[in-house]
Amino acid sequence: MIETSYQEYKITILEDDQYEIESSDNLREYDQVYFDSSIGRYKVSAQLAILISLNNEEIGSTIICGTGPYAGLTERTFLIEDDHLYICFTDDLYCFSIPNLSLTWKNQIDDCVNFGLQKIENDLLVHGEIEIIRLTKAGDIIWRFAGINIWVNIDGHKEVTVLPKSIKLVDFESNCYELDFDGNIISQNL
Numbered sequence: 001m002i003e004t005s006y007q008e009y010k011i012t013i014l015e016d017d018q019y020e021i022e023s024s025d026n027l028r029e030y031d032q033v034y035f036d037s038s039i040g041r042y043k044v045s046a047q048l049a050i051l052i053s054l055n056n057e058e059i060g061s062t063i064i065c066g067t068g069p070y071a072g073l074t075e076r077t078f079l080i081e082d083d084h085l086y087i088c089f090t091d092d093l094y095c096f097s098i099p100n101l102s103l104t105w106k107n108q109i110d111d112c113v114n115f116g117l118q119k120i121e122n123d124l125l126v127h128g129e130i131e132i133i134r135l136t137k138a139g140d141i142i143w144r145f146a147g148i149n150i151w152v153n154i155d156g157h158k159e160v161t162v163l164p165k166s167i168k169l170v171d172f173e174s175n176c177y178e179l180d181f182d183g184n185i186i187s188q189n190l
Contacts, residue, residue: 076116
């Protein structure tokens with residue numbers, strides 16, 4: 001569970017693995033439930049709940065039910081800016097309005113799983129397992145970059161580092177790449 005604040009609001013993000021879609025036995029109900037009904041409720045692999053409170057009173061709640069691989073909730077899973085909450089969950093990136101938590105947009109980003117996101121200039125940079133993706137805050141993809149291997153490093157190197165004028169990337173085999181902010185390779189050490 002992660003608790004943070006934005007303006008006068010308290011935002012809580014937590015995994016709710018006990019929640020079952022359309023069940024009357026849930027311990028907690030949410031104002032909004034998001035899941036792909038074409039896949040079916042029995043294929044849900046993880047649930048992520050978002051709660052928003054004002055003066056210790058809950059004013060909004062939503063739960064996202066995902067069907068793909070889920071990397072877990074961390075401080076880099078989400079970003080709050082300009083009255084919006086951007087959150088990586090499974091292979092999608094969601095954008096919710098604050099304070100009502102209405103879904104502004106949702107976009108499938110990586111074909112496998114998204115590990116986190118951060119700001120880059122006035123845009124977002126998503127660290128996916130297969131690709132690094134730059135997109136606008138409106139959800140439009142600007143560019144994608146894939147290396148020789150996946151963006152998980154077992155040697156303890158940070159996979160994605162935004163520098164003042166470039167992006168440093170390290171893949172599974174510790175191959176290093178440096179990109180400019182337009183996604184072009186400046187250098188690589190393979």
